[in-house]
């Protein structure tokens with residue numbers, strides 16, 4: 233072991249892992265500072281951001297355990313850069329798992345975090361309640377039948393044959409042979425085998441991921457401090473860690489964090505300074521949120537986001553004009569889905585400014601609808617915290633819509649309806665029902681702003697390809713990474729069903745539906761449209777099947793859900809599923825229902841036939857800096873001689889291109905590292921040099 237202080241960085245998320253696909257999708261990085269204090273090695277461990285909640289992948293707590301941090305008291309501090317789900321998402325799970333330390337964030341983040349957490353809880357509760365309400369009847373019956381069979385067999389053979397808990401616990405009365413045979417038949421009919429995972433999974437109702445008390449507990453563990461204030465985070469056996477926030481310009485409250493490690497960084501200067509950028513906003517185009525700050529202290533190491541490391545955004549001015557023009561020409565609906573935080577309020581401000589200077593003219597009684605309960609709650613908190621900046625939210629043209637019931641006001645408005653709706657990528661939120669209603673309307677205009685993840689409807693609209701993929705295309709797509717974070721129940725409408733029906737009739741094209749298996753099972757409603765013949769099956773590539781099994785028991789959840797919900801359908805699908813390996817040739821005469829990439833194909837199908845509305849995308853409204861802006865920010869920061877930039881939070885092409893451009897640029901040091909998920913990078917604090925790059929097996 234070296235006696236020189238080191239700092240190690242390990243990313244648990246924010247980097248796609250093509251091979252394993254088991255990563256949490258959001259950013260989460262573990263920092264470990266090691267140094268000798270009083271001749272004994274001590275360490276400070278900090279977690280930077282928390283990854284996404286609700287994506288069915290491995291939970292952050294499990295992930296920490298895999299990486300050797302099972303004991304959460306090893307963590308000395310948690311820092312949240314901003315309150316987007318992909319940075320904040322798993323925080324409650326961490327608290328629930330026993331993290332009792334402090335969680336640091338900016339004052340603004342603290343001011344708006346509560347409604348975001350309650351929104352996450354509400355989303356989780358919907359699915360939970362559905363399972364409870366649907367499973368009871370069948371579950372009780374199946375349970376009873378199992379007990380009968382088990383207790384009969386136990387009496388008969390004189391030993392305990394299974395692990396079924398009810399048979400063990402309850403003293404049963406004598407089971408007759410007739411009862412036994414009837415129960416056996418029932419179990420056979422529904423394919424219930426007490427040794428299988430399936431039956432074990434239908435009994436318990438899954439726990440809610442967290443409850444209100446957990447939120448309250450978490451709120452008490454938050455500490456917030458001002459930007460550009462040097463704040464002491466951890467003091468431990470002579471080792472110290474201080475932090476300072478800088479504006480990140482991404483959404484309200486988003487900060488970049490400087491971490492200063494050393495024996496006494498306050499008095500004698502930090503021994504090692506690391507900058508974690510979190511997500512960075514645009515330079516020169518600030519609307520509400522200021523532009524990101526240049527960091528004035530000399531840093532050794534930068535951990536930088538790279539979402540748009542391979543893109544150059546439009547100038548704001550032309551986008552702004554096009555936006556107003558699109559609204560002006562819309563005869564029926566103009567809808568722009570935007571995140572409750574950041575893009576939503578920003579676009580609203582643009583429209584209010586346009587009204588004030590007369591470039592946007594509203595008719596008598598015409599409103600700008602801002603749809604989304606969370607959007608409204610966040611807006612009110614921002615207004616309270618900073619009345620000057622958010623004064624536009626009180627403009628009389630704005631009408632907040634915060635329930636399905638009140639949404640009627642949009643539909644009932646005569647003539648043009650201008651709507652800024654929640655669900656920025658249209659994978660959920662109020663933009664989905666509104667889009668469903670208007671998607672085949674020639675007089676409707678849809679717009680997207682900001683990053684649209686692959687597989688979301690927003691991504692489809694943005695690209696507007698209108699293609700139907702063939703089996704070959706599907707094969708090509710298999711190796712990519714897919715996002716599927718939406719609720720299919722909410723998205724599929726009558727038109728979509730028709731699209732499936734049409735594509736399936738007498739064609740050799742794919743029938744394509746859905747993202748992951750859980751959603752595949754819930755497609756039972758549309759089975760009459762799919763009408764698989766006896767020799768037709770649903771083919772699922774081996775890798776997706778295994779991924780789902782490895783994930784947080786998604787398949788079991790789906791099986792349990794469907795079993796209770798509709799056993800007939802469950803068997804229909806279960807009999808029809810065939811797992812095929814990667815190299816199997818697809819037979820053109822068969823119908824396929826791919827999962828994973830299926831969702832994107834699905835939108836293409838619908839889009840080809842039904843999407844008549846006009847679509848537009850405004851890249852300048854992005855909440856993320858583009859390639860040149862990221863480089864300008866990096867260049868503007870003060871850096872030590874052996875400075876290194878680690879590129880995280882971006883797809884590989886974005887990170888690669890950004891890295892190449894950083895290397896080409898002579899004004900900044902040219903060392904960049906593109907780690908893979910779970911790699912551990914260790915730096916010597918005195919020289920700033922990388923001393924070890926450990927790869928995960």
Ligand SMILES: [Zn+2]
Pocket residue numbers: 314316482511
């Ligand atoms: Zn973000």
